[in-house]
Amino acid sequence: MLDVKRLRKDFDAVKKKLEKRGENIDELDRFLELDESRRNLIQKTEELKKRRNEVSQEVAKRKRENIDAQDLIDETKNVSINMKQYDEELRAVEEDLQQLMLTIPNIPHESVPIGESEEDNEEIRTWGEIPSFPFPVKAHWDLGVELGMLDFERASKVTGSRFVFYKGAGAKLERALISYMMDLHSDKHEYEEVIPPYMVNRESMTGTGQLPKFEEDAFNIREEDYFLIPTAEVPVTNMHRDEIIEGWKLPFGYSAYSACFRSEAGSAGRDTRGLIRQHQFNKVELVRFVHPEDSYSQLELLTGHAEKVLQDLELPYRVLNMCTADLGFTAAKKYDIEVWLPSYEDYKEISSCSNFEDFQARRANIRFKRDPKAKTEFVHTLNGSGLAVGRTVAALMENHQEEDGSIRIPKVLQNYMGGRTHIQAK
C-alpha cells in the first residue's frame, strides 16, 4: 500500500511513476475525491462527537445533583442521530478508499529499468560455464523416470496434472536439498529457521499483496476461507503483522521451508513437462525485516545468499534486474536469478529476490521503533527464494548428467545423500 499522505501531496508525480509499469491505473484518479470526502466527514462527525461528550457529562452532573436534564437529553438526541449518519457515510467512503488503495501497485525504484516486456530486463551478471555435452542431453523428466526418481503418470492418476511423486533417490535428493539449503542459511547466513503453516487466512494474503487482485492464482479452502500458501513469504512476513518491533532487533531474517501451492491459472500449456511448473512444489524462502535506509544494500545481501546455493551446487546462472513491466505488483525492485537448464537451452527462473520497501509493511501494519520513546515507522520487507527446490532438482539432474545416464552429486550434497557421489540406474 502506498503512503496516503505522499499520494495526496505528490499525486501527479506518483501517478507518472506508476504509469511506467504499463498497467492501467485510471482508478487512481478517484483517490483525491475519496480522500477529501473522507477528511470532510471525519471533521463533521468528530465535531458532533465532541458535543455529545460534553452534554453527556453535563447530564451526568445534573443527575448527581438531582436537577432535571430533559432539555439536554432532547437536544443530544438529534446530535446523536446526525452523528450516526455521518459515521455511516464515513465508513462507506473509507471502505472504498481502502479497496482502491489495495489495488494500487508499488512505485518502482529509480534503479529499475523502464521497459515494456521481459525483453527489457537487464542482465546484471552471469556465473559459471554453460556446460557442453559430448552426448545427447536428456531432459530431467526423462532422466527422472529412467532413474526411478520421478513419477508423473501416477501423480496425475492420484491427483491430476501438474503433480508429481518423488521416489527413491529423487525423494532423497529433494530432502537433501531442503536440508542443505536450510542449514546454509541458518548456520552461515544467520537466518532463523521456520516451518510455517501451509494455510493462511484472508488477512495474511492481503498483507503480502496476493489479495485482493490475484485471488484466482491461489487455492482456497472454502469452508474456512483459508488459502493454501503460494509461498512461505505469506505466513512468514505476516508473522509480524500488527506488531511493533524493537528497533535494535533489525535487521533480521527467517529461512522458511514449505510446500507451495499455485493454481497456475492462465499458464495452461506452459512448461507442461517436468518439474518446472507444478501446482505443488517445495521451496526454501528467505524473508528479511530491515531498517528503511538499509533495504537496498539488504537486497544485495539477500540476493547473494540465494546465489550462494547455486554456486555450491555448481549450477550456472545469471541475475536479472527486472524492468518496470516485469516487476510484479508488490516489488519496488526485483532481481530474478535464472539457472541454466539444458533441456530448455535457456536460463529459467529459480529465485526471485525483491525489495518491497514499506509496501507490504503498510498493508500488514509491521512497524518498529528506533528506541522506546521514538515514533513508530514502517519496516522494509524483502524476500527471495533460496531456492525453489523442484527447479533445483531439475537443474541439478540436467546439468550434472553423465554419459552413462547417471547424475553427479555435487560435493556439498554428498553427506546429505549418504555419501553417494552419483545417482544411477539400478
Place this chain on the structure above:
RNA sequence: GGAGAAGUACCCAAGUGGCUAUAAGGGGCUCCCCUGCUAAGGGAGUAGGUUGUGUAAACGGCGCGAGGGUUCGAAUCCCUCCUUCUCCGCCA
C-alpha cells in the same frame, strides 16, 4: 464436535449504565531519598497506538478481544464473531 469459563495498561487485577479510563489495588520498570552492600524501607513517575485540524505550539476524535446494536450516555445491557483455558467426545 458438545458443555462451561475467561479476554481491561508491560504483567496480575478491581470496576455490572453517568459518581473521574483523568483506570482502584498489586507487581514490574525509571528516577530520587534513607540505609550501606548480593538486603530492607520511604517518595515520585510510568497508556500506548492511531487519526483529524494546524507551519508549529497545540487542540480534538477513537480505544476495556473484534464488529454491530440498544441508550441522551456502554468496559458495564443485547447480538455475531475471534482467541485462550477446563471438562467430555474424536483423533496422528
